[in-house]
Amino acid sequence: MAAFCSARPSYPDRYQGALMYNDVPDPHTDSLVFGQRLQILRTRKGLTRDQLGGLVGRSGSWAKGLETGRLKTPKLDTILALAEALRVRDLSELTGDQSLHIDLFAGPGHPRLAAVKAAVDAFPAVTAHEAPSTAHIQARLARAWSARHSAPNHREVIGALLPELIQDAQLAARQAETGPARRAAQAVLSEVYSLSQFFVAYQPDAALLWRVAERSLIASQESEDPHAIGVAAWLAIQAHRDSGPAHFDAADAVNLETLRYLEPLLEDATADVLAIAGALTFEAGYTAARRGATGTAWRHWDTARTMAAKLPVSYYHPVTSFSAAIMGAHAVTVAVELRQGGESVRQAAAAEAKTIPSRPRRARHRIEEARGYHLDKQPDVALVTLEKAHEAAPETIRYNGYAKRIVLEEAESKVPARRRRASELAVKIGLLAA
Structure with missing residues (x-):
């Protein structure tokens, strides 16, 4: 257990804000313009300009232009893409517009x-x-x-x-x-x-x-207990990864140490322990996809799929949802995180949401599918898919930043029917007043 204990995660940088940022402006200060807010938030997330630009399909020089004021504040769809890349929880943190208190990655x-x-x-x-x-x-x-x-x-x-x-x-x-x-x-x-x-x-x-x-x-x-250790690590990995790119190394450290601990136990392990090892293997691929490491991401996904195939046919892990049925949904997630719009759509067509017994996990899969359709320039299909997510589990979509970003963006569409559909969904999930 010593090796696993050494991988206990440190708290994210925001816990150390008073020590780290005494000399850095606060993005909540009203006098800051958009570019200054963007630079502060990017720096706090540990991203370079090239990295931020790449996450939204632009260049580092474009990001620099926004930060220095050489370029004007972009349109809403680009602001939402930047908010997603920076994991901004409230849109007003980035825009400075205090009338835009829209929670993205926090419910x-x-x-x-x-x-x-x-x-x-x-x-x-x-x-x-x-x-x-x-x-x-x-x-x-x-x-x-x-x-x-x-x-x-x-x-x-x-x-x-x-x-x-x-x-x-x-x-x-x-x-x-x-x-x-x-x-x-x-x-x-x-x-x-x-x-x-x-x-x-x-x-x-x-x-x-x-x-x-x-x-x-x-x-x-x-x-x-190997199962309890695996589940706790699985959730810690997600907490690190959701804190932004500066914490990806911490996510990988917890992940790989836990897999090293579990590996010698797998030959005689229960289905639950085998499943948590498979879930952790996929998480390594998920983090790799967030890094943009295409080969590594798909290699881990493929290994996890092989592990899932060894589980009983009807097995479904009660915490992580890991099973043979979930691997199609995981493939959609990998493709989406790699910004592979066409591949996301192909994987969505191959995956079957009805085989996922968990309502919140099924809704999460629908949201990932919608992200794929949106990447593939199919906004109407994306909205239909988000409606299915809302039908499966309204509380899942209400707390999902990716879903809210798509809905907000399409609520500004120039296509009347699309704008109306997005606005109706925005009301349902609490983004707009009825």
């Missing part, structure tokens, strides 16, 4: 967020309450995962269950008296934190997200 904040946060932050040092058995908590956790996969309003469902689950799992870990009991309780606690991360992700509390991810990693390491 509006779920009504149950405060209760979940309070449960995470609680510290049950002294209590007369006796914790339920680990087996009882595990059974409740399994029901919570099942409810998440089947509910269109999945955040509401798990948000209602999480506070008590977190409290009981914390107590069980604290009250366990023997070594085996403590390890079993820590495994359950880790997976409760993993479920919590699904709820907290893309909501306006980055500090809470990282606190949950770190606690999940620590509890999994204390448990010495």
Whole structure:
């Protein structure tokens, strides 16, 4: 376990903002013009001008022209593309227009967020309450995962269950008296934190997200349970990757160390452990695709597909959704992240969303398909596909920055029917008032 422990992720740069950016202007300051905001946000994400330009299909000199004011502020579609590349959470951070408080990569904040946060932050040092058995908590956790996969309003469902689950799992870990009991309780606690991360992700509390991810990693390491370790690492990788290109190396470090830990165990492993190893293998490909490393991305995807084929035909991992059925959806994601519009569409045609049993995961796949159609200059098909995502799980699309970017861009379309369709969808997902 020493090798895995050494890969525990550090907090992202935003946690160290007071130390790192004392002498750097704040992009929230009203006097800053668009180019200055762009330069500050690009620098904080660790991107060069060439890298930023490449992410939106332009050159480094074009990015420099925007930053220096030589070029005028671009149109909305380009601003949204820049916001996506920079993972800007609120569009006003980039534009400076305080009337544009549009959350892109953070949702509006779920009504149950405060209760979940309070449960995470609680510290049950002294209590007369006796914790339920680990087996009882595990059974409740399994029901919570099942409810998440089947509910269109999945955040509401798990948000209602999480506070008590977190409290009981914390107590069980604290009250366990023997070594085996403590390890079993820590495994359950880790997976409760993993479920919590699904709820907290893309909501306006980055500090809470990282606190949950770190606690999940620590509890999994204390448990010495390969499955719990793999799940905690899988979610930590995503948290790092979603923090931007400056954190891709941290994502890869956690990923590769965890795979090295799991590899010797796979010969006699359960389906769940085999699946989490496959899910981690795909994540390595996903990060490679975000880097633009085409060969590496597809090689990892192909390896993951081989691993998925070894699982039982009807198997579906309860946390990561890893299975043979998900590999078509993963192929769409790789192609989209590589900005391969035509390949994205071909992979979307080959993948079958109906075979994905999880409603939120099916909605996420539809969003990835829509990104592919949008890249391929098929905006009308992209909007139809986003409508299918909304039908599968409204809470998934409401918190997805990529979907919101497409909807906002097409709401400005010069084609009346397309503009009307995008505007109606914008109302449904809370971007525009009814």
